[in-house]
Structure formats: structure tokens, C-alpha cells
Amino acid sequence: MKRLLLLSIGVMAATFGWSQVKVMGSLKDTKGRILAGSSVSIKDAYDGGLTDSTGKFKFKTFEKGNQMLVAKSIGYKTQEYPIVVEKDSIVVDFIMKEEISELKAVVITANSFEASDKKKSTVLRPLDIATTAGANADISATIQTLPGAQKVGEQEGLFIRGGSAEESKIIIDGSVVNNFFFSSVPGIAQRGRFSPFLFSGTQFTSGGYSALYGQALSAVLSLESIDLPERSEVQVGISPLFTSVGFQQLGKNKKTSYGASYSYTDLALYQAVVPQAPDFYRRPVFHNMDANFRIKTKRGGMLKFYTYYNASDLALRRPSLDSIGMKNAFALTNFNSFSNVQWRQPLGKGWKMTASAAISYNNDLINSQLQNQQNALVNSTGISVLDAQNFNIRVTNTMWQVRGVLEKKFGAINAVRFGGELWKHTDSNSTRVFSSRFGGTTNETYVAAFAESDLYITNELAFRPGLRMERSDLLNKINIAPRASLSYKLNTNSQFSFDYGIFYQTPERRYFRPWTPEQDFQRADHYILTYQHLSRDYTFRTQLYYKDYAKLLRTDANALEAVSVNGNGFAKGLELFWRDRKTFKGMDYWISYSYLDTRRLYLNYPINAQPTFAATHSGSVVLKKFWVKQMFGVNWSWNWSSGRPYLNPNKPADQFLSDRTIFYSTNNFSLNWLTKIFKSNGVVVAGINNVFNEKQIFGYNYSNRLKDAAGQFIREAVTPPAPRSFFLGVFLSWGVDRSQQNINNNL
Amino acid sequence: MKQLVVIAAMLAAVVVNAQTKFESAMQRGMGMMKEAKSAVEMQEAAAFFERVAEAEKIQWLPYYYAAFSLYNAAWMDQKTDKDKTGEKCKELISKAEAIEKNADLYCLKQQIAVLQMMVDPMSRWQTYGQEGQQALAAAKQVDPKNPRIYYLEAMTLMNTPEAFGGGKAVAKPLFAKSVELFKTYQPASAMHPNWGKAEAEKMLAQCQ
Numbered sequence: 001m002k003r004l005l006l007l008s009i010g011v012m013a014a015t016f017g018w019s020q021v022k023v024m025g026s027l028k029d030t031k032g033r034i035l036a037g038s039s040v041s042i043k044d045a046y047d048g049g050l051t052d053s054t055g056k057f058k059f060k061t062f063e064k065g066n067q068m069l070v071a072k073s074i075g076y077k078t079q080e081y082p083i084v085v086e087k088d089s090i091v092v093d094f095i096m097k098e099e100i101s102e103l104k105a106v107v108i109t110a111n112s113f114e115a116s117d118k119k120k121s122t123v124l125r126p127l128d129i130a131t132t133a134g135a136n137a138d139i140s141a142t143i144q145t146l147p148g149a150q151k152v153g154e155q156e157g158l159f160i161r162g163g164s165a166e167e168s169k170i171i172i173d174g175s176v177v178n179n180f181f182f183s184s185v186p187g188i189a190q191r192g193r194f195s196p197f198l199f200s201g202t203q204f205t206s207g208g209y210s211a212l213y214g215q216a217l218s219a220v221l222s223l224e225s226i227d228l229p230e231r232s233e234v235q236v237g238i239s240p241l242f243t244s245v246g247f248q249q250l251g252k253n254k255k256t257s258y259g260a261s262y263s264y265t266d267l268a269l270y271q272a273v274v275p276q277a278p279d280f281y282r283r284p285v286f287h288n289m290d291a292n293f294r295i296k297t298k299r300g301g302m303l304k305f306y307t308y309y310n311a312s313d314l315a316l317r318r319p320s321l322d323s324i325g326m327k328n329a330f331a332l333t334n335f336n337s338f339s340n341v342q343w344r345q346p347l348g349k350g351w352k353m354t355a356s357a358a359i360s361y362n363n364d365l366i367n368s369q370l371q372n373q374q375n376a377l378v379n380s381t382g383i384s385v386l387d388a389q390n391f392n393i394r395v396t397n398t399m400w401q402v403r404g405v406l407e408k409k410f411g412a413i414n415a416v417r418f419g420g421e422l423w424k425h426t427d428s429n430s431t432r433v434f435s436s437r438f439g440g441t442t443n444e445t446y447v448a449a450f451a452e453s454d455l456y457i458t459n460e461l462a463f464r465p466g467l468r469m470e471r472s473d474l475l476n477k478i479n480i481a482p483r484a485s486l487s488y489k490l491n492t493n494s495q496f497s498f499d500y501g502i503f504y505q506t507p508e509r510r511y512f513r514p515w516t517p518e519q520d521f522q523r524a525d526h527y528i529l530t531y532q533h534l535s536r537d538y539t540f541r542t543q544l545y546y547k548d549y550a551k552l553l554r555t556d557a558n559a560l561e562a563v564s565v566n567g568n569g570f571a572k573g574l575e576l577f578w579r580d581r582k583t584f585k586g587m588d589y590w591i592s593y594s595y596l597d598t599r600r601l602y603l604n605y606p607i608n609a610q611p612t613f614a615a616t617h618s619g620s621v622v623l624k625k626f627w628v629k630q631m632f633g634v635n636w637s638w639n640w641s642s643g644r645p646y647l648n649p650n651k652p653a654d655q656f657l658s659d660r661t662i663f664y665s666t667n668n669f670s671l672n673w674l675t676k677i678f679k680s681n682g683v684v685v686a687g688i689n690n691v692f693n694e695k696q697i698f699g700y701n702y703s704n705r706l707k708d709a710a711g712q713f714i715r716e717a718v719t720p721p722a723p724r725s726f727f728l729g730v731f732l733s734w735g736v737d738r739s740q741q742n743i744n745n746n747l
Numbered sequence: 748m749k750q751l752v753v754i755a756a757m758l759a760a761v762v763v764n765a766q767t768k769f770e771s772a773m774q775r776g777m778g779m780m781k782e783a784k785s786a787v788e789m790q791e792a793a794a795f796f797e798r799v800a801e802a803e804k805i806q807w808l809p810y811y812y813a814a815f816s817l818y819n820a821a822w823m824d825q826k827t828d829k830d831k832t833g834e835k836c837k838e839l840i841s842k843a844e845a846i847e848k849n850a851d852l853y854c855l856k857q858q859i860a861v862l863q864m865m866v867d868p869m870s871r872w873q874t875y876g877q878e879g880q881q882a883l884a885a886a887k888q889v890d891p892k893n894p895r896i897y898y899l900e901a902m903t904l905m906n907t908p909e910a911f912g913g914g915k916a917v918a919k920p921l922f923a924k925s926v927e928l929f930k931t932y933q934p935a936s937a938m939h940p941n942w943g944k945a946e947a948e949k950m951l952a953q954c955q
Contacts, residue, residue, distance in 0.1 A: 041798045046772050048798045050791055125870040230877050631908050
């Protein structure tokens with residue numbers, strides 16, 4: 001009995017904790033860094049403590065006997081250490097091994113600008129695209145404020161680091177969009193067709209992009225559409241320029257949604273108020289329709305379908321430079337459609353599949369006329385340069401594409417991705433000039449296979465090798481393009497990365513004729529060094545790059561037909577980007593600067609020259625201020641660039657493109673105001689581009705035959721259609737009760 | 748026989764003791780929370796609750812309090828990485844939810860969503876605001892009489908600009924409802940969440 005009592009006292013002592021033993025020690029990592037705020041505890045017991053600012057911990061335990069001491073620190077592998085608790089104090093010093101984790105690891109894609117909701121820290125936010133002054137919610141115009149992108153005012157497209165517009169590819173949900181911009185009108189840059197509000201993720205890589213993409217000598221802009229809308233709603237947009245209606249219906253189970261929208265753009269009113277330099281004898285009119293459905297599949301998969309149709313018409317005339325009193329008239333009718341389906345599906349065990357398919361169609365009807373003072377067609381003057389102004393062109397481009405990518409995650413955050421894609425193009429064109437008709441059809445089948453892997457050696461060091469293989473039917477050639485990127489993290493916020501890659505692109509099919517001699521892939525080799533400092537409030541990035549071009553297409557003197565592939569060139573430069581969200585309260589700004597040194601021998605260039613779309617120096621300043629209480633924001637942007645080369649036919653061939661336009665500068669202002677209008681959530685947007693009426697000259701058009709007194713061909717500056725442009729729009733949506741989606745700043 | 752009785756009594760003492768041990772640990776943790784003057788002290792309380800939770804594994808309350816103290820610590824020190832705290836809290840809440848789903852856990856989910864939204868309200872209010880709203884809707888489904896739901900809803904409205912249907916006028920009836928419900932509200936035990944009454948009354952007074 002006595003023995004039993006003793007035993008029972010012993011048990012009670014253990015359970016009630018009558019005696020305590022001190023456990024102490026410290027936590028450091030393998031590099032000897034102190035780990036503060038980490039937890040050390042006895043497994044399956046309450047006793048434990050946190051390390052202090054010197055990495056030391058100390059606690060008392062009531063437990064007895066064989067116990068397991070557990071040390072945990074975020075970003076490190078949890079460690080267990082067996083201890084025997086008796087009477088004496090216990091001292092344990094832990095050396096923690098780092099765990100490779102997304103939170104701490106170096107960023108492999110530091111060479112790209114990303115805007116996304118999903119990632120914690122990105123350089124841009126999706127909202128930035130809608131609120132950059134001067135961009136008028138045009139994705140590509142916002143990209144023009146980033147380093148590496150040229151500010152080309154007379155032509156649409158992304159001109160990246162000395163590359164032409166064709167050398168950048170734009171991708172929506174894995175599918176290439178061939179006619180991302182509205183069809184070209186001479187001398188007037190066109191907008192992108194797609195609203196930035198369709199997308200939740202934007203990734204712009206100005207060089208050295210992933211092996212998953214190809215056929216772009218310069219850059220890739222990848223856009224990811226939103227998965228499911230927040231809630232069902234009806235949207236209406238009203239502006240002097242357009243009217244739009246649309247709806248989004250979210251299923252009751254919140255797993256499906258569908259929607260459609262229609263918009264009608266008519267510039268009649270706008271052009272009556274803001275006089276345009278060209279005479280628009282048919283005002284620009286656009287009909288736009290789109291529809292979508294989205295289904296959430298099992299295990300977090302997603303199926304998305306999007307279809308887009310657009311029909312547009314416009315016609316304008318300008319005085320002819322080739323004959324006093326004559327006019328050149330240009331009329332364009334366009335029909336465009338793009339339909340895309342993407343299926344993203346996790347397959348379990350770290351596997352993920354992404355499949356996509358798209359069909360696109362574009363049809364341009366161009367009618368060019370020589371007209372007299374009375375705006376009547378002048379059929380024949382006997383002067384061939386003038387008569388050549390009378391022509392009709394019909395261009396039809398059809399493309400369908402399929403693509404599949406498989407991804408397998410392994411280890412902590414390593415991944416391997418591989419897949420393939422197939423594109424089929426049919427381009428036909430027909431031109432009628434001098435009462436004869438010519439044209440033809442070009443077919444192309446392009447296949448590619450690709451693989452890349454993200455390998456994290458440590459949290460500090462990551463390597464991404466990639467390989468891409470492509471075949472073009474048109475060229476009857478195969479290429480193999482290696483890509484590699486190496487990233488090294490200096491500290492929590494800064495890192496270096498080096499990107500290398502070979503990039504191939506099939507020359508533009510419009511230069512191909514049945515008699516075209518053997519062609520080859522054009523090639524660019526990229527070498528890019530990036531330093532990035534990214535914290536919550538500040539971003540600094542600088543890039544140094546060198547690009548080597550080989551086998552660029554060369555054409556006849558009129559740039560109509562492919563002649564050879566012995567063109568070449570280079571581009572090198574330095575870029576800076578600084579963004580600050582903190583220094584000035586409530587204000588967010590970024591500054592970018594690009595230095596570019598490039599020359600190339602291609603198309604009809606007689607010598608190696610700086611192309612017309614490349615300015616040596618360019619930059620932007622973008623400011624945004626938002627008052628949360630009033631829900632009111634103002635945005636300012638200043639875009640500038642040094643003069644760009646222009647072709648002056650008065651100069652001999654060895655001075656080809658040696659002239660420069662004047663310095664380009666534009667200041668843009670916009671404001672947005674979020675308010676309740678007719679019980680809807682309203683957004684009022686207004687903007688002025690080129691507030692200060694700065695003189696802008698994008699280049700010069702020269703006469704083919706008329707000379708001035710000094711014997712020089714006469715010329716006319718290429719300028720914007722109006723010195724200033726304006727935007728005003730009211731967007732209303734019913735259904736989403738945003739009062740619930742608090743926007744507050746002071747909870 | 749006698750021996751058996753003693754053994755039985757002893758075992759009973761241990762079992763009873765086990766219960767009181769948990770309860771006393773909870774009391775101690777709640778004391779730590781109450782007395783915490785700094786974010787560090789609040790984090791210590793959170794670490795303590797987490798240890799209790801991990802040792803017990805079948806109690807949702809220590810997980811709840813671990814997340815709740817971390818959430819409080821994040822507001823006490825503006826330098827806290829709110830995303831990291833948010834992720835950690837979500838992890839704790841999901842462990843608690845595996846044991847029991849209830850209105851107070853949904854309420855905490857809403858508070859975490861608001862915390863993460865505050866990292867970048869301009870671009871996050873659509874996603875995180877929605878997340879918070881869904882959490883409160885779920886809380887109402889489970890227990891429409893929980894007064895904290897209406898307090899949190901009212902707080903959100905209070906901090907929403909009037910242009911967006913927020914402001915004192917719309918928040919007031921919800922504060923009133925919360926205060927009204929608090930009058931009859933009885934927590935399931937002394938350890939269960941029982942905060943919000945004073946806060947709701949204070950806010951209601953501010954709305955007058």
C-alpha cells in the first residue's frame with residue numbers, strides 16, 4: 001500500500017508538474033545567422049517557447065523522461081531532438097537547415113514585368129494597365145511606359161529593344177494572337193483589340209523569354225484571362241466615342257459562368273468636336289462582340305472559352321505629295337475574329353496539364369484612290385507614280401493552332417515542363433493595280449516541341465535550362481533553340497539573373513513568292529544581365545543586354561519580295577526602372593529609362609543602319625494618386641524619346657536613315673472616379689493626351705517626284721491626326737454589391 | 748480490492764487532471780493574450796496556443812486562439828508581413844475546421860481576409876473583400892445569432908466609402924443588431940470566444 005501511494009504521488013507529480021526542468025538553447029542557421037521568433041517546444045506537450053532577438057530560447061517543462069524537442073522556424077526544415085528530462089537543466093543548440101520555398105527562393109523570371117493577383121509581389125498590378133495616363137486602358141500603351149519598349153507614334157505594335165513590331169508575339173491563354181491590334185492605317189497607330197479587364201495576369205518579357213514560346217526575335221507578351229467573375233452583373237459603358245452593353249452570369253454553384261458583350265464605336269461626334277488633320281470621309285465605325293464561358297473542373301482545373309468578332313470601317317484622305325491639288329484616299333474595311341479554348345487541369349501527383357486551341361481569321365479590304373479637288377476618282381494621269389495610287393488589296397489570314405503543355409513539380413518547388421504546338425496558316429492576298437490583278441496563297445505549317453526545367457539548387461541559386469525545336473513547312477527547315485537562365489539571390493530583396501537564348505522566327509510570309517529562293521529562320525541571340533531589388537514598396541531593376549541578329553530577311557528595293565537571308569544586326573542597351581509606392585503618401589510612381597544602340601541590315605536597307613522604330617534614348621514617368629475616401633484618382637504620365645531615324649530620299653545610300661526627327665515628348669493626364677450612379681457601381685474616366693500641345697513628329701513622307709527650288713524632294717511631317725486627344729467614359733455595372741467588397745484603408 | 752479502488756481513483760484523478768490541464772492551459776493562454784502589450788508578447792501567446800493545439804489535436808479552440816492572437820499581433824506592429832501572417836492563420840484555421848466548423852472560425856476567416864486586403868487595398872478589394880464577404884455569409888448560415896458576424900459586417904461597412912454604400916448610416920443598424928444579440932448571447936464555455944460586446948457598443952455610440 002505504501003508502495004502504491006508513493007507510485008501514485010510520483011504519477012501525480014508528473015501530471016501536475018510539481019517539479020520543473022529548464023530547457024534552453026539557441027537557434028541558428030547553417031550560415032550562423034540568428035533565428036529570432038522561432039518556436040521550440042516539447043512534442044505533444046504544451047511546454048515551449050520562442051527564441052528572442054538573439055536567437056536564444058528558454059522555458060520550463062513539467063514533462064518527464066524521454067521527450068522530443070521540436071524546433072520550428074518559417075523557411076527552415078523542422079528539427080526534432082530527443083532529450084531525457086530528469087532534474088538538470090537541458091541545453092540544446094539547433095542548427096537549422098534552410099528549406100527551399102517559393103517565399104524565399106530566387107525569382108527565375110526576374111527579366112519579365114508581371115502584373116498578377118496571384119503572386120505576392122509583382123512589379124505591376126493588373127489595375128495599373130487601366131490607370132496609366134495616356135494609355136486609355138490599352139495594354140500595349142501601358143507597356144510602352146516600361147523600359148525596352150519604344151514609343152512609336154505612327155504605327156501600332158510592340159517595338160522591343162530594336163526589334164520591329166513583327167518580332168514580338170502576343171499570347172492569350174496560350175494561343176498566339178496574330179491581329180492583336182486593329183488593322184493598320186497609314187500614319188496612325190491603332191489600339192489593341194482586347195480590353196485589359198479581360199485579363200487577370202500579364203507577363204511581359206522584353207527578351208530572353210522561356211522555351212515554351214517561340215517565333216519572336218524580340219519579346220513575348222503573355223496575357224491570362226480571368227477565371228471566374230466575382231459575381232453576376234450587367235455592364236453598360238457610355239462615352240461620346242462608344243456605347244457598350246454586356247453581362248456576366250455566374251452559376252449558383254459558383255463553378256460556371258458565361259457572358260457576352262457588344263460595343264459600338266463611332267467617332268463621328270468626336271471628330272466633329274476635335275478636328276482631325278486627315279479628312280475622314282468615312283468616319284471610323286467599329287462593331288465589337290465577344291462571348292465567353294468558363295467552367296471550374298475537378299481538383300482546381302479550369303476550362304475557358306472566349307470568342308471575339310469585330311467589324312470596322314473607315315476612310316480618310318490626305319493631300320498627295322506627288323501632285324499639287326491631288327489627294328490620296330485610303331479606305332479600310334476589316335473583319336476579325338479570334339476564338340480560343342484553354343483547359344488547365346491538375347492531374348495529381350504534381351502533374352498539371354494545360355491544353356489550348358484557337359482559330360483566328362482576319363480580312364482586310366483596302367481601297368486606295370487618287371482623287372482630285374472635288375474628291376472624285378482620277379483614273380489615269382499618265383504618270384505612273386500617281387496612277388499607282390489606284391489600287392485594291394484584299395488580304396485574308398486564317399490561322400488555327402493547338403498546344404499542349406505538361407508540368408510536373410518535384411522536390412520542393414522544382415518543375416519540369418514540356419509540350420508541343422502546331423500552327424497552320426493560310427494567307428491569301430489579291431491586289432489590283434493598273435487594271436491587272438495578282439496575288440496568291442501561302443500556306444504554312446509550323447510545329448514545335450519544347451521542354452524546360454526550373455531547378456532550385458539552393459534558395460539563392462536557381463537554373464532554368466530550356467530547349468525548343470521548331471519546324472517550318474514553308475522554309476522546309478528545322479531549328480534547335482537552347483535557352484538558359486541563371487538566377488542568384490543576394491539577400492531578401494535583391495538578386496541577379498543572367499539569361500541567354502537563341503530565338504528563331506520565320507520571315508514574314510507576305511514577302512514570299514512562288515519563285516522566292518530558299519529561305520531560312522531569322523535568328524537572334526540574347527544575352528541579358530538583370531539586377532533587381534524588389535520589396536513591398538520599392539522596385540528597382542536594371543538590365544544590360546546584347547542581341548545579335550543573323551539571317552535577317554532582305555528584300556528588293558521596294559521591300560516587296562524576299563531576296564536573301566544574309567541580313568544581320570545587333571542591339572545593345574541599358575535599361576532602368578524604379579517604382580516607389582511609399583515615399584509620397586498615397587502616391588505611386590514609376591520612372592523608366594532605356595538606352596538603345598542598334599543597327600541592322602535587313603529588308604531593303606542598303607547599309608547597316610539604325611531602324612526607323614529605334615530611338616537611342618527613351619523614358620517615361622508615370623504618376624498615380626488615389627484618394628480612397630473620395631474614391632477619386634488622378635494619373636499623369638510623361639513619355640519621351642530622342643529623335644528617331646527617318647528615310648530621306650534626298651540623301652545618298654551611304655547616308656541611309658541618317659536623319660533624326662525632333663525630340664518626342666508627350667504629357668498625359670487622366671482621372672478616374674468611382675461612384676454610385678443610378679444604383680450602379682459607376683466608374684467615370686476622363687483623359688487628355690498631350691496636355692501641353694507639344695509638337696510631335698514621327699517621321700516624314702517624301703514625294704516620289706516633286707522637288708522644291710533647291711532640288712530636294714518635298715516632304716510632309718508625319719504627325720498625330722490631332723495634336724491632343726481626349727477620352728471620356730462612364731462605365732456602370734449592376735449586380736455586384738461593392739459596398740460589401742470593402743475598399744477601406746483604415747480598418 | 749482496496750488496491751483496485753486506489754488505482755481507479757488515481758486514474759480518475761489523472762483523467763480529471765488531463766481536462767483541467769487543458770482548461771488551465773487555455774486560461775493561461777487567454778491571460779497571456781489579455782496582458783500582451785506588444786506584438787512580440789502577442790506572438791508568444793499565439794505560439795503557446797499553437798503548442799497546446801498541436802499537443803491536443805482534437806480541440807479547435809487553441810487553433811482559433813493561435814490564429815486570433817497572430818491576427819492581433821499583426822495589427823499591433825505595422826511592420827508585420829500581413830501576407831505571411833495571413834497564410835499562417837489560414838493554415839491554423841483549416842486545422843481547426845477539420846475538427847469543427849463554426850461561425851467564430853468563419854468570422855476569423857473574414858478578419859484574416861481584411862488583413863490581407865490591407866496589404867494593397869486598391870487592387871485586392873475585389874478578391875479579398877469577396878473572400879471576407881463569403882466567410883461572413885457562411886457564418887450566418889451556421890449560426891445566425893452570433894453577434895460578432897454583424898459587428899464585423901458593420902465594421903466593414905463603416906470603413907467603406909459612402910459612395911460605395913458604406914458609411915455610418917448603413918453600419919448603424921448592424922451594430923445595433925450585434926448589441927441586441929450580445930444581450931442574450933452566451934458563449935458555450937468560459938473558453939469559447941466572447942469578445943466584441945464592448946466594441947460593438949462603442950461603435951454604436953459613435954454612429955449616433
